[in-house]
Amino acid sequence: xxxxxxxxxxxxxxxxxxxxxxxxxxxxxxxxxxxxxxxxxxxxxxxxxxxxxxxxxxxxxxxxxxxxxxxxxxxxxxxxxxxxxxxxxxxxxxxxxxxxxxxxxxxxxxxxxxxxxxxxxxxxxxxxxxxxxxxxxxxxxxxxxxxxxxxxxxxxxxxxxxxxxxxxxxxxxxxxxxxxxxxxxxxxxx
Amino acid sequence: xxxxxxxxxxxxxxxxxxxxxxxxxxxxxxxxxxxxxxxxxxxxxxxxxxxxxxxxxxxxxxxxxxxxxxxxxxxxxxxxxxxxxxxxxxxxxxxxxxxxxxxxxxxxxxxxxxxxxxxxxxxxxxxxxxxxxxxx
Numbered sequence: 001x002x003x004x005x006x007x008x009x010x011x012x013x014x015x016x017x018x019x020x021x022x023x024x025x026x027x028x029x030x031x032x033x034x035x036x037x038x039x040x041x042x043x044x045x046x047x048x049x050x051x052x053x054x055x056x057x058x059x060x061x062x063x064x065x066x067x068x069x070x071x072x073x074x075x076x077x078x079x080x081x082x083x084x085x086x087x088x089x090x091x092x093x094x095x096x097x098x099x100x101x102x103x104x105x106x107x108x109x110x111x112x113x114x115x116x117x118x119x120x121x122x123x124x125x126x127x128x129x130x131x132x133x134x135x136x137x138x139x140x141x142x143x144x145x146x147x148x149x150x151x152x153x154x155x156x157x158x159x160x161x162x163x164x165x166x167x168x169x170x171x172x173x174x175x176x177x178x179x180x181x182x183x184x185x186x187x188x189x190x
Numbered sequence: 191x192x193x194x195x196x197x198x199x200x201x202x203x204x205x206x207x208x209x210x211x212x213x214x215x216x217x218x219x220x221x222x223x224x225x226x227x228x229x230x231x232x233x234x235x236x237x238x239x240x241x242x243x244x245x246x247x248x249x250x251x252x253x254x255x256x257x258x259x260x261x262x263x264x265x266x267x268x269x270x271x272x273x274x275x276x277x278x279x280x281x282x283x284x285x286x287x288x289x290x291x292x293x294x295x296x297x298x299x300x301x302x303x304x305x306x307x308x309x310x311x312x313x314x315x316x317x318x319x320x321x322x323x324x325x326x
Contacts (some may be wrong), residue, residue, distance in 0.1 A: 064318075064321055064323070068317075071313065072259070073256070075255075102253075106253075
């Protein structure tokens, strides 16, 4: 019936929550979690122990992150074997209780970012959660938190930190707003 | 007993006998009472290069090479004065330093027995040069 809506819908439309925008994926602009049409194809070329191509880029075009990754991230000793596995095979290993974490960590060190993205893109949210749990390095993860306050009082920060550790936050960083504010607004304010 | 990187982590809980402060105070004497009495200063509550190198060995034994490298650089930097550390941090921001200035920083780190960190700064300088991130 056009022009009519129930009070239930009318009152719901007034709620603050309704002003939030839901952003739909726009894959062609790169606004997508996985499997974007512009994502590069996985690629790794090693010549004489040096990476000459990575995910569609030649060494001369490497940006700072590519360079860092090639120098410090990729394990070239495992890369040929790891890159030789199919996306689907690795994705299935991630959700296979019979494949130990160690084996996945070993292989992951030889995978390029594009290859990792392809693998992860094959998993649905429940599978991702399973994989995440399986890949945890710790048996019992500790709670992590930032402690900060805008007043920058060392005593207050210490008290906040002590209180956080009392409520079982086992890992904590204390952040000062003056340092933090240069790049983003402080996360918490009194 | 010798240090075993495969089983001695966390050091504070498993091998407190190996942990001491930069001024040589053993871990068991780092207490609130000592701080109240004034025998413990803020400079005491810092990691020593030795402790950080042991943690690097733990990371390497666990197959975490990058974390181990990081902790080895931390061990080098533990004895670099705070002011200099902050200067280097700032100098490494994009567009802040010329190639010569970064080389000066690297040379200074070499002087301070921080060879791995010096190499890291030189690596950054090379990357900055290629990507147009140097000053000027």
